Amino acid sequence: MDSLLTVKNLNVSFNTYAGEVKAVRGVSFDLGVKEALAMVGESGCGKTVTSKAVMRLLSRSGGIIKEGSRIEFMGQDILGLSTRELNRIRGSKMSMIFQDSMTSLNPTMTIGNQIMENIFTHEKTTRQKARERAIELLKLVEIPNPETRLKNYPHQLSGGMRQRVMIAIALALNPSLLIADEPTTALDVTIQAQLMDLLRSLKERFSMSVILVTHDLGVVADFADKVQVMYAGTIVERGTVDEIFDSPRHPYTWALLSSIPGRAQESKSKLYSLQGTPPDLLLPLQQCPFAPRCQYCMPICKKAIPKENFLTDTHGVACWLQHPMAPKVTPPAGIGGYDHE
Amino acid sequence: MSKQPLFEIKNLKRYFPAKGGKTVKAVDDVTFDIFPGETFSLVGESGCGKTTCGRTILGVYPKTSGSILYEGEETAKMSKAQLRQFRRRNQMIFQDPYSCLDPRMTIGTIIQEGMNVHFKRTPAQRNEKVTELLFKVGLTADFASRFPHELSGGQRQRIGIARALAMEPDFIVCDEPIAALDVSIQAQVINLMIDLQQEMGLTYLFISHDLSMVRHISDRIGVMYLGSLVELSPTAPLYEKPLHPYTQALFSAIPDVHRGKKEQRIHLQGEIPSPINPPSGCKFSSRCPYAQDRCHEEAPALRELEKDHFVTCHLAAQL
Numbered sequence: 144m145d146s147l148l149t150v151k152n153l154n155v156s157f158n159t160y161a162g163e164v165k166a167v168r169g170v171s172f173d174l175g176v177k178e179a180l181a182m183v184g185e186s187g188c189g190k191t192v193t194s195k196a197v198m199r200l201l202s203r204s205g206g207i208i209k210e211g212s213r214i215e216f217m218g219q220d221i222l223g224l225s226t227r228e229l230n231r232i233r234g235s236k237m238s239m240i241f242q243d244s245m246t247s248l249n250p251t252m253t254i255g256n257q258i259m260e261n262i263f264t265h266e267k268t269t270r271q272k273a274r275e276r277a278i279e280l281l282k283l284v285e286i287p288n289p290e291t292r293l294k295n296y297p298h299q300l301s302g303g304m305r306q307r308v309m310i311a312i313a314l315a316l317n318p319s320l321l322i323a324d325e326p327t328t329a330l331d332v333t334i335q336a337q338l339m340d341l342l343r344s345l346k347e348r349f350s351m352s353v354i355l356v357t358h359d360l361g362v363v364a365d366f367a368d369k370v371q372v373m374y375a376g377t378i379v380e381r382g383t384v385d386e387i388f389d390s391p392r393h394p395y396t397w398a399l400l401s402s403i404p405g406r407a408q409e410s411k412s413k414l415y416s417l418q419g420t421p422p423d424l425l426l427p428l429q430q431c432p433f434a435p436r437c438q439y440c441m442p443i444c445k446k447a448i449p450k451e452n453f454l455t456d457t458h459g460v461a462c463w464l465q466h467p468m469a470p471k472v473t474p475p476a477g478i479g480g481y482d483h484e
Numbered sequence: 485m486s487k488q489p490l491f492e493i494k495n496l497k498r499y500f501p502a503k504g505g506k507t508v509k510a511v512d513d514v515t516f517d518i519f520p521g522e523t524f525s526l527v528g529e530s531g532c533g534k535t536t537c538g539r540t541i542l543g544v545y546p547k548t549s550g551s552i553l554y555e556g557e558e559t560a561k562m563s564k565a566q567l568r569q570f571r572r573r574n575q576m577i578f579q580d581p582y583s584c585l586d587p588r589m590t591i592g593t594i595i596q597e598g599m600n601v602h603f604k605r606t607p608a609q610r611n612e613k614v615t616e617l618l619f620k621v622g623l624t625a626d627f628a629s630r631f632p633h634e635l636s637g638g639q640r641q642r643i644g645i646a647r648a649l650a651m652e653p654d655f656i657v658c659d660e661p662i663a664a665l666d667v668s669i670q671a672q673v674i675n676l677m678i679d680l681q682q683e684m685g686l687t688y689l690f691i692s693h694d695l696s697m698v699r700h701i702s703d704r705i706g707v708m709y710l711g712s713l714v715e716l717s718p719t720a721p722l723y724e725k726p727l728h729p730y731t732q733a734l735f736s737a738i739p740d741v742h743r744g745k746k747e748q749r750i751h752l753q754g755e756i757p758s759p760i761n762p763p764s765g766c767k768f769s770s771r772c773p774y775a776q777d778r779c780h781e782e783a784p785a786l787r788e789l790e791k792d793h794f795v796t797c798h799l800a801a802q803l
C-alpha cells in the first residue's frame with residue numbers, strides 16, 4: 144500500500160517547572176492511502192501529542208519535537224517546512240477535529256462564516272461560490288436545512304451537530320488525511336454511531352486516510368483497519384483490527400480488553416482491573432514502561448526495554464514475553480475472540 | 485418479585501420553567517419500583533431526564549406531581565424527624581468527583597462533614613471511622629490528610645463513595661459515576677460498588693449511558709426517552725430481546741469489541757425533540773421507523789408484555 148504518512152522515531156517533550164516531560168518517546172508508524180488507524184491507550188499516554196505533532200500544532204502549548212524525529216507526509220518533510228508552507232498544507236491536505244467542538248468553534252461567528260473563512264484562506268473564490276460550497280458541505284455531513292443553519296451560532300446547535308460542523312470545516316478542501324481526536328467522546332451512543340457512520344462513508348467517498356484517537360475500544364473495532372496501543376509515550380502493540388482484538392499479545396492490551404465487561408461474563412462478577420498508574424513521564428525510561436503494573440513481569444523486564452518484535456508484517460509487540468526464552472503465557476479468558484456467544 | 489419495594493414511584497412528574505412561560509417536562513409521568521438490594525438502572529440519551537428523576541426521588545428537587553413512597557410511606561408527608569432519617573439513609577454520588585469535593589478541605593474533613601451531624605462520636609471515634617471508610621473503599625489511612633487535587637480521578641470517585649457510605653445509607657443514587665474515568669479505572673470503581681453492595685446490602689439507582697457496564701451491574705433497567713419510561717425490564721430479557729423500537733435502536737448503536745456477531749444497526753432519523761415541545765401521541769413517533777397514524781394521536785400506556793417486562797408502545801407485541 145502507498146504510504147501517505149511516515150512517522151519515524153518521534154520524540155516530543157514539554158519543559159515544565161518540574162522538569163522535562165517526555166510525552167512521546169520514539170514513536171514510529173506508517174499510514175497508507177485510505178487507511179484508518181486508531182490510537183488507543185489510557186489518558187496521558189501521548190495520543191493527542193502524537194497527533195498534534197503530525198499537524199505541527201504543538202508550539203502553542205510549548206511542545207518541542209526533538210532532534211532526530213522525522214515526519215513525512217505526501218513525500219514532504221513536515222518538520223522542515225516554513226510556517227507559510229505549513230499553513231498551506233494544514234486544513235487543505237490534512238485536517239484535525241477535536242473532542243470539544245464548543246472550544247474549537249468560534250462562539251461569536253456564525254457557522255457559515257466559519258466554514259467560508261476556512262475556504263477563503265486556501266482558495267481564491269467568490270463569496271457566492273464559498274457560500275454554495277458551505278451549503279454543500281453541511282449537506283454532506285447531513286445537517287438538515289443547511290441554508291438556515293448557516294446563520295446559526297455554535298451555541299444554537301446540539302453537541303452532535305457541532306461535531307458535524309467541525310467535520311464539514313475539516314473536509315472543506317478535501318484533505319488526504321483527517322485526524323479525529325476523540326470525536327465522539329462527549330456524545331451519546333446513538334449520536335456517536337451516526338457520526339462514526341458518517342465518517343466512514345466520507346472516508347470512502349473521498350479516499351481519505353484517517354487517524355482516530357479514542358479510548359473506546361468498541362468504536363475502534365467498528366471503524367479502524369489497524370490499531371496502535373500506546374503506553375507512556377510509546378507504542379506497545381500494533382496490528383490490524385483482527386490481530387489486536389482476536390490475538391492480542393501485550394499484557395497492557397490484555398488489560399485494556401479485559402476491563403470491558405464481556406457479553407458472556409456473569410453479571411456482577413469481578414471485572415478485571417488494572418492496578419496502579421502509568422509511569423511518571425518526567426523520569427527516563429530504563430525498563431519496560433508497563434513493568435510496575437504487569438502481572439507477568441520478569442527480571443529482564445526491569446533491566447531492559449523490550450524491542451518491538453514483529454509476528455507478521457503488521458503485528459508488532461514490544462514485550463519480553465515474545466522472547467524465545469520467555470515462559471509461555473496464555474491471555475486471560477474472555478478476551479481475544481473467546482467471547483463469541 | 486414479591487418483596488416490599490424500597491421505593492414506589494407513581495406517575496412522577498418534574499417540570500422546570502423555561503423561557504417564554506414554557507415548561508420543560510424533564511420527568512413526565514414515570515412509574516416504577518425499586519426493590520431492596522437491587523441495582524436499578526436508568527438509561528437513555530443525554531437530556532432524557534435520568535438525573536432529574538434521581539434527584540426528585542431523593543427530594544433534591546421537589547416533585548411537580550405524582551407520588552414517591554419510601555418503605556410504603558409518602559415522602560411528601562414525612563415528619564421533620566423522618567425526613568432527617570430519609571436524608572441520611574439515601575445518598576448520592578456524582579459524575580464529576582472533583583467539582584463536588586471542596587478543594588480547601590482535607591479528605592478526612594470531607595468524609596466526616598455530613599456524618600458528624602447524624603452520629604454522636606468522640607474525635608477519636610470519628611478518626612477511626614474515617615480510617616475504616618477509607619479502608620472500605622480501598623484507600624489507606626494517610627489519605628485523610630490529603631487534598632482533593634492530589635488525587636487521581638478514580639481515587640476522588642472513591643472519596644465520593646466513602647462520603648456517601650459515612651452516612652450509613654441503604655440507598656445510593658449513582659449518577660454517571662464512571663463517565664469521567666479511564667476504562668481501567670472504571671472497572672475498579674464498578675468492582676468496588678458491587679463489593680459494597682454485596683457486603684452491606686445496598687440498593688442502587690445507577691444512571692449511566694455506558695450500556696455494557698449497565699448490563700454488567702443491573703438487576704433491572706428502565707429506558708427513558710424525553711422524560712418518559714419507554715421500557716422496564718429485568719436485565720437479561722431487555723438485552724436479549726428489547727421490545728420498544730427506541731430501545732432496539734439504542735442497543736443497536738452500542739459499539740462492540742466482541743465482534744463475533746454483528747447485528748444490523750438501526751438508524752434513527754434526526755435528533756431528540758425538545759422536552760419543551762414533545763411530539764403528540766407517542767413521544768417517539770417523530771423518529772420511530774414503525775410509527776402509524778394512531779401513534780401520532782394516542783399516547784401508549786405502559787403495559788406488561790412479558791412477565792416483569794413492560795413497554796410503552798402500541799405495536800410492541802407485533803414488531
Ligand SMILES: Nc1ncnc2c1ncn2[C@@H]1O[C@H](COP(=O)(O)OP(=O)(O)OP(=O)(O)O)[C@@H](O)[C@H]1O
Pocket residue numbers: 157159164166184185186187188189190191192193204205206358424
Ligand atoms: N502543554 C503541556 N505541558 C506539559 N505537559 C503536557 C502538555 N500537553 C501534554 N502534556 C503531557 O504529555 C503527556 C501526553 O499527553 P496527551 O495529551 O498526548 O495524552 P492523551 O493520550 O491524548 O490523553 P487523553 O486520553 O487524556 O486525551 C501527558 O503526560 C500530559 O500531561
Ligand SMILES: Nc1ncnc2c1ncn2[C@@H]1O[C@H](COP(=O)(O)OP(=O)(O)O)[C@@H](O)[C@H]1O
Pocket residue numbers: 500501508509510511528529530531532533534535536537759
Ligand atoms: N435545573 C433545571 N432547570 C431547567 N431545566 C432543567 C434543569 N435540570 C434539567 N433540566 C432539563 O430537563 C431535561 C432532563 O435533564 P436531565 O435530567 O439532566 O437529563 P439526563 O440526566 O438524562 O441527561 C433536560 O431537557 C434538561 O435541560
Ligand code: SF4
Pocket residue numbers: 393394395431432433434435437438439440441444449461462463464
Ligand atoms: S516486557 Fe515484561 S513487564 Fe513489560 S509487558 Fe512484557 S511481560 Fe510485562
Ligand code: SF4
Pocket residue numbers: 728729730766767768769770772773774775776779784796797798799800
Ligand atoms: S407507539 Fe408507535 S411511534 Fe411509539 S414506539 Fe410504538 S410504534 Fe413507534
Ligand SMILES: [Mg+2]
Pocket residue numbers: 190191192324
Ligand atoms: Mg487526548
Ligand SMILES: [Mg+2]
Pocket residue numbers: 534535536
Ligand atoms: Mg445527567
